[in-house]
Amino acid sequence: MSPKLICATTELRTSVDAVALSRFSPALKGAGGKLLRKPLLVVGEEVRAVKHPRGRRRMKANDRERHRMHNLNSALDALRSILPALPEDAKLTKIETLRFARNYIWALTETLRMAADGHTQEFMSVASELNSPASVLSAEWDSASPAESACGTSADLHLRNFHTHVNERSCSMCAGDEPTPHPVTFYFTSLCGEQLRNTWHY
DNA sequence: TAGGCCATCTGGTCCT
């Protein structure tokens, strides 16, 4: 027998007070169409939760878990906000955000490495030739493996133009190496930092 | 309608 739902969502107190049973609750839409799930109060469950320490502990644990996941999502949003702009409607999914960030870091590192290797002039020309990321479909920015993309074996290449230039030179990624911070990176960050920002941030 | 993505709940495990 399913729990009996008693009160309306407007009568809810804090999520700590309520027994959260989102699977039984109607979905609510917030600003921007974001899905809001308010827990419904189930009187029988609440009484049980108040009476039994175990139930109360569970409610607190649920609330903490909810809060933890919200923090995680906030961090992901913060990460999305510093990645190159994409078309308005193309909000990256969680997995896409993480992969894109990894690839983006790798790409920037490669850019700096090229500059550090004495290809400053070429680096500048490559940088100036880069298309706006906003003009690239989001799918092309997402890739499971930067190394795959660099080797041209992945269908969904990201930073296509950039990789083209990298591939023409020696590509450490093709040897299966993980991208590692280059000592000279910091030197060039201070030397060319402004130009990099202008290139990659829109 | 199936599949992808997401939010939430839940129980287990580890740590302080």
Add this chain to the structure above:
DNA sequence: AGGACCAGATGGCCTA
């Protein structure tokens, strides 16, 4: 004991 973290389960929404 209680909190943090994790993975599995579940159900809602959206889109092709």
